[in-house]
Structure formats: structure tokens, C-alpha cells
Amino acid sequence: MREFISARSMLLASAVAASSLGVFGFATITLGAAIVGETRRVDLGQAAPAGLEALKAQYRRPATIPFPKENPYTPEKAALGKKLYFDTRLSVTSAQSCASCHSPGFGWGDGLAVGVGHGMNKLGRHSPTVVNAAWGAIFMWDGRLANLEEQALGPIQAAGEMNMPLDQLMQRIATIPEYKPLFDAAFPGEAMSPKTLAKAIATYERTIVSERAPFDAWIEGNESAISAEAKRGFAVFNGKAQCAACHEGWNFTNDGFQDIGLPSKDIGRGEYLPDVIKMKHAFKTPGLREIARRSPYMHDGSLATLEQVVDHYDHGGVDRPSRSDLMKPLGLTAQEKADLVTFMKTLSSSLSPTAVPVLPR
Amino acid sequence: MRKLIPVTIAIVAGLSAGALAAANQQIHQKGRVFSSENVTIKKGEAITFVNDDSVPHNIVSTSKGNEFNLGSQAPGMSTDVSFKEPGDVQVLCAIHPRMKMTVKVTD
Numbered sequence: 001m002r003e004f005i006s007a008r009s010m011l012l013a014s015a016v017a018a019s020s021l022g023v024f025g026f027a028t029i030t031l032g033a034a035i036v037g038e039t040r041r042v043d044l045g046q047a048a049p050a051g052l053e054a055l056k057a058q059y060r061r062p063a064t065i066p067f068p069k070e071n072p073y074t075p076e077k078a079a080l081g082k083k084l085y086f087d088t089r090l091s092v093t094s095a096q097s098c099a100s101c102h103s104p105g106f107g108w109g110d111g112l113a114v115g116v117g118h119g120m121n122k123l124g125r126h127s128p129t130v131v132n133a134a135w136g137a138i139f140m141w142d143g144r145l146a147n148l149e150e151q152a153l154g155p156i157q158a159a160g161e162m163n164m165p166l167d168q169l170m171q172r173i174a175t176i177p178e179y180k181p182l183f184d185a186a187f188p189g190e191a192m193s194p195k196t197l198a199k200a201i202a203t204y205e206r207t208i209v210s211e212r213a214p215f216d217a218w219i220e221g222n223e224s225a226i227s228a229e230a231k232r233g234f235a236v237f238n239g240k241a242q243c244a245a246c247h248e249g250w251n252f253t254n255d256g257f258q259d260i261g262l263p264s265k266d267i268g269r270g271e272y273l274p275d276v277i278k279m280k281h282a283f284k285t286p287g288l289r290e291i292a293r294r295s296p297y298m299h300d301g302s303l304a305t306l307e308q309v310v311d312h313y314d315h316g317g318v319d320r321p322s323r324s325d326l327m328k329p330l331g332l333t334a335q336e337k338a339d340l341v342t343f344m345k346t347l348s349s350s351l352s353p354t355a356v357p358v359l360p361r
Numbered sequence: 362m363r364k365l366i367p368v369t370i371a372i373v374a375g376l377s378a379g380a381l382a383a384a385n386q387q388i389h390q391k392g393r394v395f396s397s398e399n400v401t402i403k404k405g406e407a408i409t410f411v412n413d414d415s416v417p418h419n420i421v422s423t424s425k426g427n428e429f430n431l432g433s434q435a436p437g438m439s440t441d442v443s444f445k446e447p448g449d450v451q452v453l454c455a456i457h458p459r460m461k462m463t464v465k466v467t468d
Contacts, residue, residue: 034422034429034450037407037441044413044437138458245416254393256457276455278419278433325417325433 055238056219059250065134065206071149071199073206076186081204083182083357084197089172091162093118098155098201101127104354107293108208113301117161124266126301131290134206137255141283141299142269148202153194166194173197178360210251210289211349218346226346233343236336241313243340245326252288252347258324259283261317264300270322280322292348306341385409385441388462390418390454395462403467407443412436419455424448427466430455 067073084090088097096117101110108130110116115123125141139145145154155161156169164172173179173192180192187196217225237243248254257269259281270280283299297303303312314337316329332340387409389396393416402408412418412434420431426446434440444450444466454460 034427034445035407035443036429036431037443039438039440042411042413042437042439047415143458248393254457255459256393258456273421273455276419276421276430276432279455282456325435 058248059215059219061212061216061219061250062135065209067134067203067206068147071202073203074186076182077200077203078207079204079357080182080186081200081202083179083359084201085204086356087359089176089359090156090164090169091118092164092168096162098152099356101155102130104351107131107290107351109294111295113296115161118159118163121160123160125299126296128286129290129294130205130208131210132251132287133208135251138284142271143257143284144272148205149195149198152198152201152205169197170194176360182360210347211351213289213347213349215343215346216349227342229339229342230346231343232336233339233341236332236340237343240336241310241330241332241340242326243313246285247288252291253285256285257282258285258326259320259322260313261319261323261327262298262300262302262312263318264302266299268299277322278324281320282322282324288344288347290348290351292345293351306344307337310337310340387411387439390414390460393454393457393460395452395454395460398462399465400462401465401467402444404445404447405443407441408464409439409441410434411439418457418460420452421455422450422452424450427464 065073071077085098088094088100090097101115102108103110105111110127112127114125115127117123128141133139133148136148139148139151140154145151153166156164157166170192183190183192183196183200186200190196214225215230218231237247246254246256246258257279259268259278260283262281264281267280268283270276270282273279292306295304295306297306297309303309310332313327314330314332317323317327385407386400386402387396388400389411391413393414400408410420410431413436415436417433417435418431419433420429422429426448427444427450429442431440431442444464447466447468450464450466452462452464
């Protein structure tokens, strides 16, 4: 008698049941949304751990700097970009340039916990380094800007930073006669504009690359380039401490966004993806090249030393729903912690000093 | 009726190899990369997102009509997603900005 339960109603029952099973994700079917169905455990098999040589190969420096096809490298663009980067007249007060907060003297940051802007007011976050920006996938601590060309115009216009509206900026540039031939050489046939200004700055920034560090010499086969402690630290970095899960590759970042449990009210990327719980308090993973020169650390500059950074990870941070699943107490020994710091110090190159350019008048 | 109930329970129980799902297109994430950047499926069909990587991923889409959020997907887990609206669905990993792919949903 009950046989007339139709195939259709059985499918509906299973679809409803499957979606309410979605304990690992969205459980509800809402109008106008995809249906999250069954979740299963899969057998990934036992992956053989990578040998040391295979692991080291993942850290080899690239041979060339990537420039986008929309803004290829020319020496004229880079030279113009360098002058603009160091030119305080791009700010409304004529007192702040890109280099004020992203200074070659401080690992291309400013050595402060948080930046300082217009009127000497403290900003909300630590000034990120420009080193190796050419390899970045996305920009700003909260990932709100896609590329260096967009980023260059951000602080220029921001009221709290250089506070310079773009039309005023171009008017001021026009009053400096020596800029015109530089723009003409860099962008033949194009008028001076915020777009070409940003392209020039971005091109210069892409030339700012961490130089060969002792770590690189070791990767290339020189066993005496770094100490035994540093080699142990590299092993802990890739193993027990799981640092390489986020700080991966030769630049020590995959630009991923994670909440690492810092006790700060700033919700970071959560502002742009409010429905994704793991994005609350999530910030972009910085690279670790020249890291010993880039203190203090974190999006708010709240940790002064690399030792404090290692301790933070060892303790696991604030346990909250947004915290990355990778964050947990690590149980590192004192030796392992010291070795991690020793290893990170091998990532500093002897950065050639940067000559401040003579600026156009 | 007695034959239908056990089949329904097998679909719902869900922690098995899922023979019915074997036909789904699969997207893997090993190495923080989607195994395919472009996939075409029919409306109502499902894609299986497999985390065969060593780190958690968080697959989302904000494409209108096909929004979803898988939350933190641990290594070793897979989840099916089916799409109701035809069109292009931009899928990304909220954690890893280089992970982007498009699912083209046809009628």
C-alpha cells in the first residue's frame, strides 16, 4: 500500500536530509544559494615525508622578477617611480612620501608598531614592508587592494595618511617642470595622470627585492653558510611548529589570510567577508625575508621580538571560532624556540644601501 | 516501501565512499591550488570539493544565486556542492587568494 511513495518524494527527503547533515558547512538551503550536500572523509593515504633535499628545493630563489604585462619594466619607469616614491610633495603637507613609512633604513618599513600619518597621527596598523612585493598576490593587511598600481594611490589619497586628492596631486606635479620629461620618457605619448604615476611607483617597488641571504647560500649547497642551530630551526619550521603551512616558499608566505589569535579588536579581512567566520580577525601572512630588520611584528606591531613571536605561536593565541585550525599550543622546547629564531635571522641579506634620488625641481 | 527505506538511509548517512557521488566532477586542492580552473556542469548536478592538501581550506562563492560557504574544510574531507542557477560561479578559497576557479552552470 505504501509502495506509491514516489521517486520524487524520496529524492526530496534525501536532499533535505543531506543539506541538514551539512554540519561541516552551511546547513540551510536558502532561496538563491547553491546546495551544500554530503560531506565525507576521504583516504589520502600515507604521504611519504619529503626528504631534506626536496624540501630545500622548495625554497630556491627565483631567477627573475615578475612584471605584469599591463605594466612591463623599463628603466625609465623605475627611475621615475623611485623619484616619486621618495618625493614628499606627493602629500598635502609636503612632509610625507612613500619612503616615510616604507623606508630602506628599516627593512622597507618604519620600525614603528603602527604607522604615523597626516598631522603625526598614529594609524591603525603596522606599515608592511615593500620587499618582494613583486611576488604578492594581493595587498594590504586586509587584502582590499588587488595590485601595486592600486595600492600606490591608496595612502596618497587617504585623509589619515598623505591626504592628497588626486586632482590636486597632478596639479602639484605639473608645477614641477623637471617631472614632465621624466614622464615623457617613461610613458611616451601619454599625459601625466594618476594612472601613470601609480604605474611608475609600482615598477620601482617591484625592483625592491631581498638580496642573497646566508639561508640562500645554504639552499644552494654551501653547508657552512648557516649554523647547526639554524638548520635545526629550519627543520622545526617545516615540521613540529608547522610555520611553513602559511610561511611557505622562498619568500616565506602564500599571502593567505588567517586569524592567529592575537588579542586585538581589529577584524581585518572580516570587514570584507563578514559571512565567513574564519576571516574575522584574519590578516595577510607577511613574508619573512629580512625579518630580523622588520620589528616590531604583527598587524598591530604588538610583538617586539622574534622570541615573543615564537612564544605566541607556541601558546596558540586566543581560542575563538575564527582562529585558524592550524593554531594550537605546539609544546616547543626552549632549544626548539631558540633554533627557530636563529633560523629566521639567516633570512637577512646585507641589503645594499639605497641612494635617495635627487628630486625634480 | 521496505526496499526504499534502506536506500534513503544510505544516502543520508553520508560517511561512506558514496557510490552515488562517484560520477561527480572532483576538484582537488593539493598544494594550495584548485586542480582545475574551469569546470562545466549542468544545473542540479554536484561537484565534489576534495581537500587532499595538508592545510585547511575555506571554499566560498559570492556569485548571485549560487552563493555558498564550506567553512573550514580540514585535510581529508570532501563536500559536494550543487548549483541551481545557470551562469558562471566564481569560486575561491577565502584563505588562499591565488585559489580561484569558475564553474560554468548550464541549463
